[in-house]
Amino acid sequence: MELLQDILSFFSHTLIIVLAIVAILITIAGLIAKAKAQKTFDIELLHEKYKDHEQALKSVALSDAEYKLEKKRLKKIEKEEKAKSKTADSLKPRIFVINFLKGDIKASASENLRDEVSTILSVATPDDEVVVCVESPGGLVHSYGFAAAQLLRIRSANIPLTICVDQVAASGGYLMACTANKILAAPFALVGSIGVVAQVPNFNRLLKKHEVDFKEYTAGDYKRTVSLFGEITEKGENKFKEQLEITHDLFKSFVSTHRPNMDIAKVATGEFWYGESALKLGLVDEIKTSDDYLLSKCKEHQVIKISFEKKPTFSEKISDVFSKALSLTISKILEQNSIIKKV
DSSP: OHHHHHHHHHHHHHHHHHHHHHHHHHHHHHHHHHHHOOEEEEEEEHHHHHHHHHHHHHHHHSOHHHHHHHHHHHHHHHHHHHHHTTSGGGSOOEEEEEEEOOOOTTOTTHHHHHHHHHHHHTTOOTTSEEEEEEOBOOOOHHHHHHHHHHHHHHHHTTOOEEEEESSEEETHHHHHHTTSSEEEEOTTOEEEOOOOOOOOOOOHHHHHHTTOOOOOOOSSTTSOSSOSSSOOOHHHHHHHHHHHHHHHHHHHHHHHHHOTTSOHHHHTTSOEEEHHHHHHHTSOSEEOOHHHHHHHHTTTSEEEEEEEEEOOOHHHHHHHHHHHHHHHHHHHHHHHHHHHHHO
């Protein structure tokens, strides 16, 4: 039994090493390919999509006679619209829709947002409108500052900007939302959290307890105010708090600039509010979901949703499959070894 255990252990360790080497090679190949990866650009005509869905439901819900009458009515309307559309002046105004729904701590969707805004600005005019659906609990100050700056490009072009919040636009998410001409929120959407937070665990006492020296060398009095392993001094802690206050003041100033009629002292406490309460405080302008807003615009507007998305490369797909296979293999080996040891 011991011999069998040794043989299996040898082969399992060998397999893990081989798999690890292959994983490293695929990861390197993936990183190289990532630099060459291209984004896919998608356009979806929401006004046409909703119309198709409506007709598909009517074809089932209405009787044959009623549906025939409906089709005749639609044909008449389409004929009239075609006649009108021969002149450029009679074209329907446009609404461009962007989704910012992956609001992680780094605001990773900002890269796609940049491309989407640039594409819209190449064709949009002040007669059009841009609707951005924002979902984010916030994150890094500089990352969300960059995302908000992208939305300000729309305002700078004098194009009406509407932000829709269906679930949450807090902290950095609200930093983005406040750039809009108009903010819509669902009744129970979380809005606000105009504040700054920083959390730093410190292991200095643990290192001292185990007699582990930690040396940190800096040039400049405040190059490192607080750190993970260094001793936190009163001077460094006070400076760190001062930096947080400066960031908070910048946040409040930014919001006040774009929402001048709001009592910033009342809402810049770091608290969040649900949609109905946010409306009373002036954080949002109307209670409405993005679906209701876009549906209400479809009859009189062209509603065009655009999105950029990075297309995964072949090596990234292989790497993903391989990592799952590696994880499964290792778990099986560990399970097998645990059974042998029990025997």
